[in-house]
Amino acid sequence: MGTRVIIGNLTDGRRLQSLNVISGSWEQGLDEPEQLDCVLNINHSVNASLDLPNTLTEGKAFLAFVDTGIDGTGTRILGAGPIWGVEYDRPSGEMKVTAKGLRSLFEHAYIMPPAAKAYDVTRWTIPDPADNTQFIPNPALTTSYAGISLGTIAKRLLQQWLTWPGATLPIVLPPDEADDNADHERNYIAPNFKSIGEAWDDLSGVIGGPEIALVPRFTPDLLGVEWVLRVGTVADPLLHSATVTRWNVTTPQSPVSKLSIRRDASNMASVAWATGGSQDNRVLISRAIDDTLINKGYPLMMTLDSSHSSVSEQPTLDGYTAANLLLSNAPRQEWKFSVRANPVDARGMKAGPQLGDYGVGDFVQLAFSKYDPRTGAGDPFVREYRAVPLRIVGMSGDVAGDYVDISTQPTIGG
Numbered sequence: 539m540g541t542r543v544i545i546g547n548l549t550d551g552r553r554l555q556s557l558n559v560i561s562g563s564w565e566q567g568l569d570e571p572e573q574l575d576c577v578l579n580i581n582h583s584v585n586a587s588l589d590l591p592n593t594l595t596e597g598k599a600f601l602a603f604v605d606t607g608i609d610g611t612g613t614r615i616l617g618a619g620p621i622w623g624v625e626y627d628r629p630s631g632e633m634k635v636t637a638k639g640l641r642s643l644f645e646h647a648y649i650m651p652p653a654a655k656a657y658d659v660t661r662w663t664i665p666d667p668a669d670n671t672q673f674i675p676n677p678a679l680t681t682s683y684a685g686i687s688l689g690t691i692a693k694r695l696l697q698q699w700l701t702w703p704g705a706t707l708p709i710v711l712p713p714d715e716a717d718d719n720a721d722h723e724r725n726y727i728a729p730n731f732k733s734i735g736e737a738w739d740d741l742s743g744v745i746g747g748p749e750i751a752l753v754p755r756f757t758p759d760l761l762g763v764e765w766v767l768r769v770g771t772v773a774d775p776l777l778h779s780a781t782v783t784r785w786n787v788t789t790p791q792s793p794v795s796k797l798s799i800r801r802d803a804s805n806m807a808s809v810a811w812a813t814g815g816s817q818d819n820r821v822l823i824s825r826a827i828d829d830t831l832i833n834k835g836y837p838l839m840m841t842l843d844s845s846h847s848s849v850s851e852q853p854t855l856d857g858y859t860a861a862n863l864l865l866s867n868a869p870r871q872e873w874k875f876s877v878r879a880n881p882v883d884a885r886g887m888k889a890g891p892q893l894g895d896y897g898v899g900d901f902v903q904l905a906f907s908k909y910d911p912r913t914g915a916g917d918p919f920v921r922e923y924r925a926v927p928l929r930i931v932g933m934s935g936d937v938a939g940d941y942v943d944i945s946t947q948p949t950i951g952g
Contacts, residue, residue, distance in 0.1 A: 540939040541616070542604040543576050545593060548620050551600075551708040551762040555593065558584040560632070564603040564617045565934035566898045569742050569749055571639030572617030574601050576937065581631045594635055596621050601637035602754060602763060605893050605939065608880050614894045616935065618754035618763055619643070640707070640752045640765050644734040649681050649695055649726040652702045662729055679728035687717035688741045689748035689769030691724055695734050696767060708764040709752070717772055721853040730848050740846070744857035745864065749777040749899065776899060783896040784903040784925065785877060788916050793890055794904065796876045796943075799919060803869040807841035808832050810863035814849035822852060824859040830867055841866055873904070873928055873946045879939055893935075893942055900930050902946065 543562055546554045562576030578585055593599060602618035619639035626633050662679060666672040681698060683691045693712060699705050724741075726732055738750045748770030757764050768777055787794045808831045815822035832838060843862050849855045883889040896902060908923040909916030920926065932945035 540606055540610070541935065541937045542606050543937060544602050544604060545588075545599050545621075546602070546763055548598055548600045549706045551757065551764050554761065554763070555588055556584070557588070558582045559937055562603070562937040563934060564936075565932065566617060567932045568898055569739065569751070571619055571641035571752075574603060574617050574619065574637040574639070575635060576601070577632055577634050579631050580626070580633050590633065594621060594624055594633070596624055600640075600763070601635055603937075605879070607892070607894075608882060608886070608888065612894075613756050613760065615754040615756065615763065618765070640709075640754070641735060641738075641750075643707075644696070644699070644738070645736075647699050647705075647734045648728075648731045649698075649734060649737060650679055650728040651681060651698060654679050654728055655702065675727040675729050681726040681728075682724070684720075684723040685716060685718060686722075687715040687748070687772050688722050688724075688744070688746075689750070689771060689775070690714045690717070691722070692738050692741050692748065692750050692769050693767060695726075695737055699734060708757075708762065710764055710766045712767060712769060715771055721857060723851075724854075725850075732848060740858075743861060744854070745861045746772070746775050747857075747861070748775045751777055751899075778899045778901060778929075779897065781895070782901045782903060783891045784905060785875075785891070786905040787875075787920075788905075788907045793877050793881060794875050795941075796874070797904075798874045800872045800874075801869045802871075805841070805866055805870050806831065806836070806868070807839045807863065807866040808836070809838070809840045810843070810859050810866060811840065812843040812846060812855055812859040812862065814846045814855045822849065822855050824852070824855040826856070826859045826863040828863055828867060871948050873926075873948070874944065875904070875946075876941045876943050879935060879942045896930065898930050898933055901949065902928050902930060904928060 543557045543559050544554050545557060546552060557578055559576040559578045565573040580590055597620055599621050600618055601621050603616040605614040605616055606612045617639055619637050620643055621635055621637045623636040624633060657679060662676055663673040664676050666674045683694055697711060741747050742749055751768045752765045753768055754763055754765050770776055785794045786792055787797060808828055810826045812824040843858060846855060846858055879893040881890040903925045905925045906920045907916045909918055909921040927949045928946035929949050930944055930946050934943045
């Protein structure tokens with residue numbers, strides 16, 4: 539039982555090698571790359587045989603954490619992606635390796651067709667046919683999508699990047715999904731230099747926008763790693779499993795420990811504003827209003843989102859504003875707790891949810907008994923008998939692999 543740390547070649551996912559590490563940690567989150575790091579002794583016999591200065595090549599090799607399960611043979615990858623930094627300390631012989639999930643690579647991939655690699659840079663803008671004293675971005679370098687879902691646009695952006703010379707990665711793509719919603723049309727102008735990662739964040743940020751994940755897994759022969767692009771659909775934009783894991787918090791010998799609850803009202807608002815339109819040298823203003831909080835006795839509060847300066851279509855900006863207001867009608871809540879990664883009974887058999895039965899994006903429940911101040915039974919903060927519906931938004935662990943720290947948020951109506 540525990541966690542195995544491996545490295546491999548990023549462009550093909552092959553040449554897997556196991557590291558002997560002193561310590562290490564992994565962290566997953568919704569719509570963001572995993573955070574991975576480990577510390578190892580370069581002089582350990584296993585590591586010394588790997589020529590680590592050359593095999594732990596930043597930007598070229600990947601680091602991965604693997605949950606080995608109860609019997610040490612498990613193959614569930616908890617996170618995998620390019621190594622971005624290495625630190626070596628000669629006196630101690632220690633190396634610290636820092637990596638992020640594959641999604642981090644697409645912060646360095648800009649949206650434009652392969653023709654842009656050799657296109658005359660003086661032709662990236664051309665005279666405006668309607669007014670030859672003005673210039674417009676060259677349509678030949680614009681990437682446009684219509685008639686497909688936002689999730690499929692996320693796929694197509696990656697698919698276009700994979701046609702560039704040298705853009706080789708072992709990625710499994712989902713099928714296309716049609717969508718005739720005109721508000722979901724997107725145009726990406728090359729001179730804006732918008733990254734795929736930024737565009738994915740934008741696509742997820744509108745109401746009904748799809749969640750996007752690059753999920754690592756072993757290839758069928760277990761000799762390589764590949765990444766599966768998962769995107770939400772029009773019918774279900776959230777990425778989650780069909781099962782709902784339940785833990786009882788207040789029962790004796792509960793598997794849940796270190797529960798903490800944080801509430802923060804700084805995000806609340808009844809009026810949401812957003813600005814955009816800078817790429818067309820004009821100002822777009824969007825507004826969304828919901829008087830629910832005012833009717834409940836809250837004072838008027840507003841919020842402003844100015845992060846969409848490149849948006850040139852009013853319906854698109856309105857979509858971001860509506861989504862922002864939806865998240866502003868209640869205080870932010872974060873419920874954090876720990877559970878055993880692979881709990882077993884006295885016979886060594888599975889006893890409760892195992893790591894892999896649940897993951898980031900999945901819906902879970904925390905059950906509480908009624909609070910009795912005389913006996914201390916139940917919980918003084920969650921006072922009533924209830925099962926609190928939550929969604930996992932983050933998970934983390936270390937190489938020991940004994941516990942998983944879980945971050946959740948209440949679901950709407952929970």
